[in-house]
Amino acid sequence: MVKKSKKSKSKRVPFRKKYKIIRKVKEHNKKKAKEAKKLGLNKKPKVEKDLGIPNDWPFKEQELKALEARRQRAIRELEEKNTERKDRVNLNFHPISTYLIVPNFLYY
Template sequence: MVKKSKKSKSKRIPLKKKYKVIRKVKEHHKKKAKEAKKLGLNKKKKVEKDPGIPNDWPFKEQELKALEARRARAIEELEQKKAERKERVSPNFPSFD
């Protein structure tokens, strides 16, 4: 019958092995990053900036008012949808707001 020692195995490793493992991990990460770049997984979508309305544009004030009205209407619609969702989800439950 062979007795097992109660000592835990030492975590010491030769530096050659340590650096070899580090190099392999680095190569693996590099390969994964290259594949992701090739597939385009981590690309950010480009957001187009609003150029605005030039000063020499005819009827600029009217266009700005129309734009503001559209924005206000869009905000109102979002609030209405939010209120409808809230009512649809819990019509019988009291709100704690």
């Protein structure tokens, strides 16, 4: 029966093994990327550009005003949501003084 060594096992890795592992990992990642590309998993959806309103549009001024009004309304709604969220947080917040325990000896 072979005696077990009391020394801890060395963590030394030969370069041949180290570089073989690196090569295998690189091949694996390359293969996964190739399969993902083939399936089209990494594609981003195309975003359509807003071309704006042409200059010869009959009601361009009205359309621009309506667009600006929609933007302002959206900004106002966002601000209202933020204030509501802050109010909810403030309602749920209890000051630390409500949790202070006063020792009995102060009442004597």
